Structure formats: structure tokens, C-alpha cells
Amino acid sequence: MNIDSHILSALGDPLPIVSAPFRNAARRAGMKEQSLIALLRRKKKTGIIRRIGAVLDHREIGLKANALVAWNVPKARLREAARHLSRYSQVSHCYARRVSPIWPYRLYTMVHARSRTECLALVRKMSRFSHVTDYKLLFTVKELKKQKMDFSAQDGLL
Secondary structure, three states, X not given: OOHHHHHHHHOOOOOOOOOOOOHHHHHHHOOOHHHHHHHHHHHHHHOOOOOOXXXXXXXXXXXXXXXXXXXXXOHHHHHXXXXXXXXXXXXXXXXXOOOEOOEOOOEEEEEEEOOHHHHHHHHHHHHHHHOOOOXXXXXXXXXXXXXXXXXXXXXXXX
């Protein structure tokens, strides 16, 4: 296992909410905490790591309604619309996909709200703000899989 995959594996578990959150990960990686932090800063500076962020369990904080919203955005307006739509704190993901002859939606956002009614109202507001009026809401019916990514070398990812 190379050093990068070893470190990613050590960082695969949730960081504790403590004053030294990287201490245990550094220990698992066989290094000092300050060395791990310095390495992560270098990886961020070179662009290998874009960010380290918190992932909340949205259901635990009361966000029971989730919808993938498919937006029909002309290619020329894609970046502008994405900037507008991703500004909302209730949006956890915003990404572009290729269109097809039977599905013209190229921009997608994942929206989280306390209720289906709140989600619908939020998406209408997003539509007005972004000037994108053609969209489809695909509400989550049941979560089938959610787990951390495993960056072990055997997967051939690193």
C-alpha cells in the first residue's frame, strides 16, 4: 500500500469532534498529527485534496424530505445556473450530466428539507432565482446504500 492510500485509509473513518481531530488518524497512519496535517496542507495546495468537510446525517438534524432536482438548462447557461442553484445551504450536491434525446436535463441538485412541502417551496424559489423554469423533482423513497468510500489499494483506485 503506498503512502497516499495508507493515509486515505486512516482518514476513512469519521473525525471525532475534539480539539485534535486528526490525532487518531495520524496514529493509524503511523505518523505524528502535525506531520499528517502538513501533508494534507501540501496535498490541498497541489490540488490533490480539494477540501475536508463534515458530512451530516440530514435525517438526524430533521431534514426528512430529499429530492434530486433535474434542471433543463441550456448549455450556455450551465455555469451561471449552477452558481445560482448551489448557493442554497439546503443543496448538498450540484453536478452536470450529458443530455439525451429523451431526457434534456443537464444540471442536477440534491435538495434537503424538513418536509415535502418545504422542499417543493424551496425548489420553486430556486427556480425563480435562477430563471430555470423547466425542472423535475425526484423525491427519495428509500435510501438503499450509504457508506464511506474504501480507498484500499486492492481496489486499484490509488
